[in-house]
Amino acid sequence: xxxxxxxxxxxxxxIFLHNEGYAIRxxxxxxxxxxxxxxxxxxxxMETGSxxxxxxxxxxxxxxxxxxxxxxxxxxxxxxKTSSELAKNAQNQQEQQLRHPR
Numbered sequence: 001x002x003x004x005x006x007x008x009x010x011x012x013x014x015i016f017l018h019n020e021g022y023a024i025r026x027x028x029x030x031x032x033x034x035x036x037x038x039x040x041x042x043x044x045x046m047e048t049g050s051x052x053x054x055x056x057x058x059x060x061x062x063x064x065x066x067x068x069x070x071x072x073x074x075x076x077x078x079x080x081k082t083s084s085e086l087a088k089n090a091q092n093q094q095e096q097q098l099r100h101p102r
Contacts, residue, residue, distance in 0.1 A: 006033070006041070011051035014041050070094070 010031060017027055024042070028035040045051050063071070070090045075081065081089070 006037075008051060011041050011045075014038055015045050015051060018042050067094075 014027055014031060017030065018024075022030070024035055024038050028038045031038065041051060067090060070093055071086055074086055074089045074093070
């Protein structure tokens with residue numbers, strides 16, 4: 001199923017008009033979106049009380065933003081390093097920083 005990106009304002013308009021008594025078909029014609037999209041927005045609002053999108057359920061990050069900055073800095077110094085070499089260098093730098101904090 002393809003995601004439909006609507007602004008929060010558009011979603012609130014759908015909820016408002018639904019509460020005013022508009023049928024889903026009339027709502028979909030009025031806002032120019034499919035009936036299923038309008039129905040899903042109304043259903044989400046009825047279940048959660050909000051039209052805000054929930055965070056995605058992607059894989060959790062392993063590296064921190066600080067780790068990412070270190071990796072970027074190392075990769076810019078030597079563009080020919082492999083990802084394994086970058087990881088080893090980043091780990092060595094982090095260990096050095098732990099031993100000798102600034």
